Amino acid sequence: MTMISRMAFLVLALAAVPAAAEQSGKDVYGKVCATCHASGLAGAPRYGNAGDWAPRVAGGVARLYQSALNGTPKGMPAKGGNLALSDAEAKGAVDFMLAAVKDAARPAAAQAEPKKAEARKDEARKADTAKDEPKAAPVPAAVATTSAATTEVAAAAPADVNSFNRLLKPVSKRNLPPPEDGIHDPSSDGTHALQPPLTAFGPLPKSNAGNRINWVEALNQKKLNPRYDRLDPKAEPVVMDLNIVREVKGSMPDVVYPHKQHTEWLDCSNCHPAIFIPQKGANSISMAAILMGEKCGVCHGKVAFPVSECRNCHSKKKELAVRPAAAEPAK
Amino acid sequence: MKRLLSLMRGLATGVVLALCTVLFVDIPDAQAEYGDVVINNYSDAAGMRPAVFPHWFHRMRFRCKVCHADLGFKMKAGGNEINMVKIIDGQFCGACHNGDIAWSVENCNLCHSGKPGTQTQVHESTIHKLAQPAGTPKK
Numbered sequence: 001m002t003m004i005s006r007m008a009f010l011v012l013a014l015a016a017v018p019a020a021a022e023q024s025g026k027d028v029y030g031k032v033c034a035t036c037h038a039s040g041l042a043g044a045p046r047y048g049n050a051g052d053w054a055p056r057v058a059g060g061v062a063r064l065y066q067s068a069l070n071g072t073p074k075g076m077p078a079k080g081g082n083l084a085l086s087d088a089e090a091k092g093a094v095d096f097m098l099a100a101v102k103d104a105a106r107p108a109a110a111q112a113e114p115k116k117a118e119a120r121k122d123e124a125r126k127a128d129t130a131k132d133e134p135k136a137a138p139v140p141a142a143v144a145t146t147s148a149a150t151t152e153v154a155a156a157a158p159a160d161v162n163s164f165n166r167l168l169k170p171v172s173k174r175n176l177p178p179p180e181d182g183i184h185d186p187s188s189d190g191t192h193a194l195q196p197p198l199t200a201f202g203p204l205p206k207s208n209a210g211n212r213i214n215w216v217e218a219l220n221q222k223k224l225n226p227r228y229d230r231l232d233p234k235a236e237p238v239v240m241d242l243n244i245v246r247e248v249k250g251s252m253p254d255v256v257y258p259h260k261q262h263t264e265w266l267d268c269s270n271c272h273p274a275i276f277i278p279q280k281g282a283n284s285i286s287m288a289a290i291l292m293g294e295k296c297g298v299c300h301g302k303v304a305f306p307v308s309e310c311r312n313c314h315s316k317k318k319e320l321a322v323r324p325a326a327a328e329p330a331k
Numbered sequence: 332m333k334r335l336l337s338l339m340r341g342l343a344t345g346v347v348l349a350l351c352t353v354l355f356v357d358i359p360d361a362q363a364e365y366g367d368v369v370i371n372n373y374s375d376a377a378g379m380r381p382a383v384f385p386h387w388f389h390r391m392r393f394r395c396k397v398c399h400a401d402l403g404f405k406m407k408a409g410g411n412e413i414n415m416v417k418i419i420d421g422q423f424c425g426a427c428h429n430g431d432i433a434w435s436v437e438n439c440n441l442c443h444s445g446k447p448g449t450q451t452q453v454h455e456s457t458i459h460k461l462a463q464p465a466g467t468p469k470k
Contacts, residue, residue: 169362173362174362175364176362176363176364178363178444180362181361181362181363181364181367182360182361182362182363182446183361183363183367183369183383183445183446183449183454184363184383184444184445184446185380185444185445185446185447188380188440188443188444189440190438190439190440190441190442190443190444191440191444193440193441194385194441194444195388197364197385197387197388200387200388200391201387209365210365210366211364211365211366211387213387215390224391226390226391226392226393226394227392227393227394227397228394228396228397229397229401230393230397230401230402230426230427230432231432237394237396264394265390265394265395265396266394266395266396266399266400267396267399267400267401269400270395270396270399270400270406291457291458291461292458292461293456293457293458297457297458298406299395299406301456301457301458302366302406302453302456302457303365303366303386303390303395303453306365306457307457
């Protein structure tokens with residue numbers, strides 16, 4: 001009897017949850033969103049902070065809904081990590097947070113530029129209701145599928161733990177889709193038509209810097225086969241396999257320059273004779289010059305792997321440094 | 332008294348405007364893809380958004396040699412003085428962006444998609460970081 005009544009109660013309770021679960025935006029905010037959006041954890045736009053929200057609102061309410069439902073590569077998990085929420089509840093929470101910003105934004109921004117603010121809202125509304133829906137949809141959808149894993153990681157570990165180091169890019173800020181990357185104009189339709197890098201980078205071997213792609217390895221593994229000729233897809237590169245060793249001062253390992261990896265991508269005329277005189281001892285190269293974008297720095301530090309990857313070039317241990325260590329175990 | 336009030340009001344709007352420029356006009360640290368080239372030689376002056384060239388997208392399809400040796404692109408951001416006349420004439424971008432190899436020039440906004448006022452740069456290049464370390468306000 002008690003067992004049955006308990007079971008019945010449980011079933012009733014379970015059945016009641018979805019029915020009673022139509023929580024208001026405010027409730028959802030308090031239970032779920034506030035964890036990050038109250039304090040701005042992991043770069044989340046803070047509740048009631050107009051400055052944090054302004055660039056996001058400018059992208060349109062439809063995109064904010066998408067971010068709330070599917071998560072973002074910056075670290076926002078889908079539905080704030082609480083997948084039990086219905087779509088309507090998640091959207092309600094977005095509306096609740098937006099309402100606070102609209103109120104807060106008025107005294108500060110709207111007084112000075114009421115027309116601009118209104119225009120922005122109108123744009124957002126238009127984007128919400130009419131044409132932008134299909135246009136905006138593919139971008140967040142693509143991001144959601146490919147970066148689901150990174151989003152989870154970013155959410156699980158506090159993403160910005162290392163942000164005290166201004167030179168270290170946190171995971172949440174790598175390989176962002178064009179509308180969020182800061183140099184593309186999110187208000188341009190072209191920006192939303194561009195491919196987000198992560199959707200292309202999936203199968204390519206990873207590295208720790210630059211595009212986070214090991215481009216040379218991608219060629220080696222035949223994951224990529226970029227054309228060597230503009231028109232002829234079958235043209236083969238003229239590869240020259242010759243290593244040049246450059247002895248360097250101090251304790252840094254010597255530099256081994258491989259012609260092979262370079263000629264797989266480039267033509268001789270790209271480097272010789274303008275950047276490097278093709279003669280032994282004729283080129284004086286320094287890290288200072290490279291940092292300023294000369295010599296190797298014409299590419300390394302711009303498109304090829306950056307100078308932070310010291311040991312990619314400084315890869316040949318000096319004999320002197322090896323000898324004492326080798327002598328000791330012999331005794 | 333009224334004068335004082337209007338003066339105060341003027342000052343307040345001034346402060347608010349200044350704050351707005353700092354908050355909204357000043358772009359926060361951009362986090363674009365390594366090697367993205369912004370070319371703004373003529374765009375801003377012509378009322379277009381600056382062009383953004385995604386290096387990563389192109390190097391997946393063509394080796395460096397194709398553009399930098401065959402087509403004569405100098406390895407210097409903004410150093411080629413490209414304009415639409417040259418492109419339509421089949422030079423530089425126009426060697427491929429002609430409707431044959433890649434989409435044609437009528438898709439203005441696919442290239443001209445940068446934030447207005449973004450300076451010519453190789454995004455995230457060492458020199459760009461040295462000249463303008465992350466976190467400092469942009470000038």
